[in-house]
Amino acid sequence: MVRGAANVEAMSGALPQKLRADAEDNRARILGAAQALFAAGDLNVPMRLVAERAGVSSATLYRRFPTKAALAAAVFAEQMRACEAIVAEALADPDPWRGFCLVIEEICELHARNGGFTAAFMSSYPGAVDLAQERRRALRSVAVLADRAKHAGRLRADFVLDDLIIVLMANRGIRAPTAAAQVAAARRFAMLAQHGFRAEALPAA
Amino acid sequence: MVRGAANVEAMSGALPQKLRADAEDNRARILGAAQALFAAGDLNVPMRLVAERAGVSSATLYRRFPTKAALAAAVFAEQMRACEAIVAEALADPDPWRGFCLVIEEICELHARNGGFTAAFMSSYPGAVDLAQERRRALRSVAVLADRAKHAGRLRADFVLDDLIIVLMANRGIRAPTAAAQVAAARRFAMLAQHGFRAEALPAA
Numbered sequence: 305m306v307r308g309a310a311n312v313e314a315m316s317g318a319l320p321q322k323l324r325a326d327a328e329d330n331r332a333r334i335l336g337a338a339q340a341l342f343a344a345g346d347l348n349v350p351m352r353l354v355a356e357r358a359g360v361s362s363a364t365l366y367r368r369f370p371t372k373a374a375l376a377a378a379v380f381a382e383q384m385r386a387c388e389a390i391v392a393e394a395l396a397d398p399d400p401w402r403g404f405c406l407v408i409e410e411i412c413e414l415h416a417r418n419g420g421f422t423a424a425f426m427s428s429y430p431g432a433v434d435l436a437q438e439r440r441r442a443l444r445s446v447a448v449l450a451d452r453a454k455h456a457g458r459l460r461a462d463f464v465l466d467d468l469i470i471v472l473m474a475n476r477g478i479r480a481p482t483a484a485a486q487v488a489a490a491r492r493f494a495m496l497a498q499h500g501f502r503a504e505a506l507p508a509a
Numbered sequence: 510m511v512r513g514a515a516n517v518e519a520m521s522g523a524l525p526q527k528l529r530a531d532a533e534d535n536r537a538r539i540l541g542a543a544q545a546l547f548a549a550g551d552l553n554v555p556m557r558l559v560a561e562r563a564g565v566s567s568a569t570l571y572r573r574f575p576t577k578a579a580l581a582a583a584v585f586a587e588q589m590r591a592c593e594a595i596v597a598e599a600l601a602d603p604d605p606w607r608g609f610c611l612v613i614e615e616i617c618e619l620h621a622r623n624g625g626f627t628a629a630f631m632s633s634y635p636g637a638v639d640l641a642q643e644r645r646r647a648l649r650s651v652a653v654l655a656d657r658a659k660h661a662g663r664l665r666a667d668f669v670l671d672d673l674i675i676v677l678m679a680n681r682g683i684r685a686p687t688a689a690a691q692v693a694a695a696r697r698f699a700m701l702a703q704h705g706f707r708a709e710a711l712p713a714a
Contacts, residue, residue, distance in 0.1 A: 496705035
């Protein structure tokens, strides 16, 4: 009896755990599928396709994410944290110009790998995903970084935050036939943009 | 009788001329309407809308341009000539770096004003508009210009034509709320791109 009771207890304890693990697994699969489908920068993907790619039923998908907006918010929250980590790392760099260049490089590459996120970040989906607050916070940090890089004489004195927005928008225009070519083109573009932002070399005395 | 005959002759001479003038007018109105509708970079505009905007009947539109491809070809032929004129002017500049910068500036601005053309130039409409030959010719001229600018020590030594393609694609990613802001952003971007392409300043001896 004692043994039996222990077994029942073990089973009743194991079952929810297994269910929780399955649920976590479903959630991860849904987010992965949605991220892959949003990567092309288009949120107009039917929920049905997300469920199909994740290998879950539509019922499971809708139970977890009742709307496309809720799904997109969950997908982009993680990437927003990655973006904030980039800016934090850049701010912590003792060389503000190197930090500034890091932001351009990493954000350009982030977009090349995941166009959906930068589209969300640039508020391309009014009503669906609102990262306005996060964007303002990130841009404030970049403004601090840019001021430091200007004072260090490395960033062009006439740089304004709109220049960075222009470059990030421009990076979104780049299309390459393969994922690898897309990343290579984004890296090259980031390098050219960094050179464009450099302060003019002082004339030799 | 002599007078009457002269009048008839004058009338019969005037009528075709008037018809020809009307026909020319229709053609210009159709091309203008199509250009305005294609400017956003999307060729998927119903022919009906083109006719409506031009103020001609669908019958008149289809008589002149039996297919969307024929219409697009006529619209972009003129802009292709403008583009070729820019490259010719740049090649003729005694300062190859100034010529190279001119190409970037003017093409970026051309796109800001008319996205449909650069989309056609970048072969975004396979099957509808084929500017591949013109593109090759223009790029060959830019390659000559780039070599001269490199030899003059002004263009970065590692510049490749793909860099220009990346910058032109990138320029297409820029979106501004108004036409004026679009042109201003394209100009600023062209300036940053030029700086990105500059040869590194030689270290002071």
